[in-house]
Amino acid sequence: MGAPARRALWILYVCFTALRTNALRVSMRESTVEVVRGDSVILPCSFFASSPLSRLNIIWTLAPFSNPESPIQVIVYDHGQIIEDPSLIGRVGFTGIPWSADIMVNDTQISDAGIYRCMVNNPPETADASIGELLLSVLVAPSLPACRWDGDMEAGGSVTLSCSVAEGVPTPEIRWDKLNPEEISLPINMEGELSGSVQIVNVSLQTSGLYRCSASNLLATVNCYINLSVYSAVAQSHSGILQGVLLTLSMSLMLLALLVLLAWLHRTSQDGRQRVSKEEEEEEEGYNEIRYTPSLMKRSFV
Structure with missing residues (x-):
């Protein structure tokens, strides 16, 4: 009806x-x-x-x-x-x-x-x-949530992921998930009706990845994302040493190339001076021969 x-x-x-x-x-x-x-x-x-x-x-x-x-x-x-x-x-x-x-x-x-x-x-x-x-x-559909994180991203530290929406009727359900390598739902602590957080303690390299906060009600589901990158102090130290070695090696190669260039320039300069001196000597010998030739020719004629 x-x-x-x-x-x-x-x-x-x-x-x-x-x-x-x-x-x-x-x-x-x-x-x-x-x-x-x-x-x-x-x-x-x-x-x-x-x-x-x-x-x-x-x-x-x-x-x-x-x-x-x-x-x-x-x-x-x-x-x-x-x-x-x-x-x-x-x-x-x-x-x-x-x-x-x-x-x-x-x-x-x-x-x-x-x-x-x-x-x-x-x-x-x-x-x-x-x-x-x-x-x-x-x-009212949920507004776009705002995602943020706070804490220490070094391995062994603690990180807090927070998510909040400005409005939504009925009150949106807020949840956190880790998306890779597989989707895992995370336990959430509600901070009022429109905000929820997740605390991750003793983070490791496996904690790194993409995280998603979802706000859902009868009308819609909206998301925001955070990409966490946990680093290791030991690995960072090794990386720093390697970078130092590479930098030293590069500087040594540049210095060696500079020394080779200077030696080549010095050798080239010496060769040039020797060649000029030889040419001057040859010119001088030729000049003397031409100077005494007329006298010889005169005495032979007499």
Whole structure:
């Protein structure tokens, strides 16, 4: 049976009951209603009046979960006029006035959640159970969790993984898992409703890996991740020694190359000087021979 048929049957039942008692009656077709934040929702309120509706008065109030002791007036229908709460203008309205007291709330917010009351009067009729009540829950997907870690990442130390979400209705379930080499669920310590942590003591190289925090409720599951890298002081020391040896070897090779280069330059310089000296000597010998040749030639001619 569809929703319109159920609603019609309910109204007929209310009308039949009211005729028997000859009094104004109000009934709520639902006692609880759920809506996802941002969506629209209809809050049902049925009534039957045997007198003309010229003096009909309908008042909807809300006792929010955040402050149940201070109810607010959501919307009023009084003698043909509609008055909305200033904070809800444009988001609330009647759907079938004056024959139905149902209202619709658009773009629902967390602040809309709470206990709603529908009060109907139609003078001169006497009222009998003229106030209906329902609970509205606004569902919110978990916000993206924030992951962080704190502690000593050296082997043998302790590390704390923390995860928190800002919002979520119903309250999200928070869990921690290690993802590799195989997925392992970790015991969690809850710190309030929206935060949970895991403490890992005596960490080792096997502790290294990818960790995931999940926040889940009826609407969604969201995750954040932390990659832990545990180091060993001994291994780091060996690594430092190896790096020192490699650095020393590199410097020695550079120094040796520099010495070879200097020796080669020195040898090249000496060879150059020797070659220049030899050339000068040869030039000088040639010059002397040319200088005395004319004299010899003259004496031979005489």
